[in-house]
Amino acid sequence: MDRTTDGASPGRRTLLKAIGATTAIPLVGGAGAAAQQGGGDGRGGDGRGDGDRGRDGDRNRCRQQGCIHPFSGFTVLPGEYGGIERPVSADYTVETHVELADAEAPCGGFMFDPAGLAVRPGETVLFEGVDNLANGRIAGDHTVTAYAEAFDRQRRIPEAATPFSSPMIGPEVSWLYRFEEPGVYDIYCGPHEELGMVMRVVVGDETATDFGETAMPSEENPDPTPIGPFGAANTVFANLDPEAIVENGAIPWSDDLCSSPS
Numbered sequence: 001m002d003r004t005t006d007g008a009s010p011g012r013r014t015l016l017k018a019i020g021a022t023t024a025i026p027l028v029g030g031a032g033a034a035a036q037q038g039g040g041d042g043r044g045g046d047g048r049g050d051g052d053r054g055r056d057g058d059r060n061r062c063r064q065q066g067c068i069h070p071f072s073g074f075t076v077l078p079g080e081y082g083g084i085e086r087p088v089s090a091d092y093t094v095e096t097h098v099e100l101a102d103a104e105a106p107c108g109g110f111m112f113d114p115a116g117l118a119v120r121p122g123e124t125v126l127f128e129g130v131d132n133l134a135n136g137r138i139a140g141d142h143t144v145t146a147y148a149e150a151f152d153r154q155r156r157i158p159e160a161a162t163p164f165s166s167p168m169i170g171p172e173v174s175w176l177y178r179f180e181e182p183g184v185y186d187i188y189c190g191p192h193e194e195l196g197m198v199m200r201v202v203v204g205d206e207t208a209t210d211f212g213e214t215a216m217p218s219e220e221n222p223d224p225t226p227i228g229p230f231g232a233a234n235t236v237f238a239n240l241d242p243e244a245i246v247e248n249g250a251i252p253w254s255d256d257l258c259s260s261p262s
């Protein structure tokens with residue numbers, strides 16, 4: 001049933017495991033290499049396991065162009081932790097920061113900057129936690145998380161979009177994500193949402209924000225469904241008009257975003 005793995009001798013399989021399937025591909029010759037090409041040989045989906053799939057398996061794991069995972073994105077670690085190169089250069093950069101001078105400001109200085117960003121379908125955004133005490137900003141620890149049922153929250157991303165979240169992004173760590181489906185994406189930082197650390201990405205020209213009603217947890221209803229944005233996040237979203245984001249391309253962070261709309 002399984003020509004590829006049957007044809008691969010135990011020796012070859014051991015070699016693949018030892019040096020990694022991807023780097024092994026250019027090294028193996030003859031029938032083994034031909035079987036790795038896939039397509040055009042009528043094999044189709046044959047129920048093979050993933051363990052020894054080499055290039056085919058990689059394709060399944062990297063469903064987006066450039067191997068940016070639709071759920072977990074791509075985490076860019078600093079060199080001392082392996083220095084894995086990012087698969088693509090980003091089309092846009094968003095800084096995830098704490099502005100020290102704004103500690104007394106309504107949002108406490110926690111921000112995505114810009115807070116509003118317009119991109120085209122298929123473009124990539126790098127969320128960057130660069131420590132820069134010299135300009136009064138420190139990186140802090142943040143996440144880039146979509147409002148979605150997967151996280152027990154109101155869905156505030158397009159129906160067709162995959163929910164996503166970065167891991168915790170600390171100093172000198174960055175996170176790359178590709179936005180595919182048109183529409184409005186509301187994003188929050190797990191630890192700092194209540195302080196207004198949220199942002200809105202508009203992909204393409206779809207600017208509808210009919211996310212529906214939400215309730216906040218209360219004594220009478222401690223576990224409402226769905227849960228919407230918390231605290232100052234509501235104020236920031238009220239100030240991030242999707243049409244204005246598309247018109248301007250980006251809305252930089254400012255403390256005004258954290259004040260009630262007039």
Ligand SMILES: [Cu+2]
Nearest residue numbers: 142189192197
């Ligand atoms: Cu944060």
